[in-house]
Every structure is written in structure tokens, then in C-alpha cells.
Amino acid sequence: MIFYSHLRTIYRFFYRWLPFKNHLVHFIRDLGNKPNVVAAHIPLGEHLGKNRILRINVANTHIKIISHDLPLENSIFWDGLGKGWEKVSLGLWMQLCKNANIVFDVGANIGIYSLAAKVANPLLEVYAFEPLGLNFEILKNNCKINQFDIHCNQMAVSNTNGEGYITYQSFNTADRAHLTDNKPSSLTGINEKVNIVRLDTFIADHGIKNVCAIKIDAERHEKEVLEGMGGCIKNMRPAIIIEVLSDDIGGQIEKMVKGHGYLYYNIDENGKIRKMSSITKSDYFNYLLCSDKQARLLNLV
Numbered sequence: 001m002i003f004y005s006h007l008r009t010i011y012r013f014f015y016r017w018l019p020f021k022n023h024l025v026h027f028i029r030d031l032g033n034k035p036n037v038v039a040a041h042i043p044l045g046e047h048l049g050k051n052r053i054l055r056i057n058v059a060n061t062h063i064k065i066i067s068h069d070l071p072l073e074n075s076i077f078w079d080g081l082g083k084g085w086e087k088v089s090l091g092l093w094m095q096l097c098k099n100a101n102i103v104f105d106v107g108a109n110i111g112i113y114s115l116a117a118k119v120a121n122p123l124l125e126v127y128a129f130e131p132l133g134l135n136f137e138i139l140k141n142n143c144k145i146n147q148f149d150i151h152c153n154q155m156a157v158s159n160t161n162g163e164g165y166i167t168y169q170s171f172n173t174a175d176r177a178h179l180t181d182n183k184p185s186s187l188t189g190i191n192e193k194v195n196i197v198r199l200d201t202f203i204a205d206h207g208i209k210n211v212c213a214i215k216i217d218a219e220r221h222e223k224e225v226l227e228g229m230g231g232c233i234k235n236m237r238p239a240i241i242i243e244v245l246s247d248d249i250g251g252q253i254e255k256m257v258k259g260h261g262y263l264y265y266n267i268d269e270n271g272k273i274r275k276m277s278s279i280t281k282s283d284y285f286n287y288l289l290c291s292d293k294q295a296r297l298l299n300l301v
Contacts, residue, residue, distance in 0.1 A: 053145065056081060059094065063115045064145045068138060072110070081116055088269050089241055089286045093215060094120035095298055096239050096290075100212035101125060104199065104238075106157045106225060107217035111139040111150070118148045127202075131156035131166055131194040155197045157218065159227035164196045198228030216242040222249055226256040233260055239290040241267075243282070250279035250287075262289045265300060273300060 052067045057080035067073050075085045082091055093113060097103055097120040105114045108128035117126050128143075128150055130136045136154045143150045156164060168190055203211065211232055218225050222242055232238065237260055244250045254264070264276040268283040279287060288298075295301045 058082060058116060058119055061119060063119060063142075065110065065112075065115075065142050066138065066145065068110075070110070072112070076112065081112070085112075086269055086285065088267050088271060088273065089288075090116055092267070092273075092288055092298060093117065093213070093241055096213040096241075096294070097121045097124055099297065102127070102208060102211050104211055104214040105129065106199075106214060107219070108139055108152075109135055109217070111142045111152075113215045114139070114150050115142060115146060115148065118146070118150065125151070127151045127153065129153050129155050129157050129197075131196075132168070132192060153197075153202075154195065155202075156194045157199055157216075157225050157228065158196045158221065159198060159224040160196055161198055161201050162196050164194055165191045166194050167191050199225070200229055200231040203229075203232060211236050211238045213239040214241070216240060218243070220245060220249060223252040223256065226253060230256070233257060237261060237291060239288065239294045241286055241288055243285050244279060244287045245281065245285070247280045250281060253287075253289075254279040257289055261291050263292060263295050263300075264289060265295070275300070 050067060050069050054065050054067050054073065054077050055062045056065060056076050059082065063081075065073060065076075067077075072085060079085065081087075082094075090113070094116055097117040100121065101123075102125045103117055105111075105117070105126060105128040108114050108130040111128060111130075114126050114128040117124055126148075128139060130139050130152070131154060133154070136152065140152050143152060156166065158164070199214075202208075214229075214232075216222055216225050222244070226233065233256065240257075240262075242253065244253060264279050265288040266274045266276050266280075266283050267286045267288060268274070269285070272283070273288070274283070276287075279289075288300075290298070290300075292301065
């Protein structure tokens, strides 16, 4: 192990100064193999560095993202969209977007679902919501380099309108942030003041007539997001891809959508989609909530 530790140190030193790294890793990726050196102890090109434009393969084309050395970026760079990270959820999302005119991406992070939506349907109107400043800047820049006219909103989505605070430990763990209203959380970490909006308010203020699909990744804040979009659920009944990390959260979500004609599909990103009679903890991360008509379009029934 000491040998491999020294070898990694030497590798990182030379890799840091290697010219044309961006071209090299794209070339190796396009050969169809994720390279490993010395029995996987030194992963060549695993850390792609910052401020590089990366080509991400998706649906016989590609999107571009500006790298910030995040694990998500590394994953989708090597695997492409639809083959690795949340591949089943993204596949369902892109199918929904093909027949949609307006979709919402709640908890957009760096914009992967928003970008995938525009690939699926270039005429689609996409509204992305991301409260954290660093993530929001990356989201905007990723939309810009792809020349996608995505409506980027630096807002947290909840059941109130106003201001609040999001607490997170570091930029690399901002996807596990915690939202509180009115005052900073007592949790240790970075407290960032953010704007908060109810989706029903946003929809009314922007004169939006119909929302066809919504992706919600709110880090255990899903109940509050749904509470703030009760009118949308009742009147528009959008298909919803939503994170369900516990049985308790699943029960809360089910109460919000029950009686509005939704079917529940538990998504396993290894390839299985199970129809459920109730919403419990996801086999992986997400559920699809949709009408019978939408399920038929997705070949789920």
C-alpha cells in the first residue's frame, strides 16, 4: 500500500502538468473504455480538473458542461447520460419532455436534468430552480455554453414565499443542504440566505397555463415543495419525478397527491420500475408519479 501511495503522488504530480489533458481524456473516453492504471490504484483522468469544457454524450448527440471537479461531472463524463448516473430516471424524464411544452426542474443543481430536457425537445420551455449561489452560476454557465434558453431562477422552492437559509458543509456536499425559514439553522456549516417561492405563486405570477412534468430533488424537503404546488397538482396534474429517501417522506408525498389520479412507480436505477400501491422508500432515489395516460405513453402499462 505504501508503494501505491507513492505511485499515486508521482502520478498526480505529472498529471497536473500534463499538456492537453482535456483532449486526452476525451480521446480515451471516446475509445469506449474508462481507463485504470496499475490495477485501478491510479485512475487516469478520474479527476478532470476545473474550468474545462467537457462533452457529455447523450441520445446520439452531446451537451457541454464546465467542469468543477465534482463527482457527478466525472460520472456523467465517463458514462454519458442514460448509462450511469440516474439512467432510468433520466430516460423517463427525457421521454416525458418529448411530448411536453413546459417543465420545471426543482433543485436543478448544475442543470443536468434541464439540459437533458432541451436535448429531448429543443422547443421545450424549461424552468430551473436552484437556490445556492455557486450551483446557480454553474447552472447558468452550462445553459449558456449549450445556447439553451432555459429560465434559470435562483430560488428555493417550498410552501412559503419570502426568504430563508440553506445550510451545507461545503461546495462538494451542497447536494445535501438543509433549508430553514426566517433564520439560520443551528447546524454547523455554511448558512446561505436564499429567496423562497411557492410554485403556485410562481405559476400565477408568470402566467403559466400548464406544467407537463416536474423533477423534484429537494433533499428531504419534498413535502414542503408539494404543499406549495397544491393548485398545480389539482389543476394541471404534471408527471412528477421525485426523490423519496424514507418511508416517512413517501407517506407525506402520498397524502399530497392522493385523489388526483396518480400512479406510483418505484424507480431502481439498475433497470427496474415497479408499480406500487403506496409510496415507500425508493429502491434507489426516485419515484415517478403520473397518470394512467402518461404511464401508457411511457410503456409502463
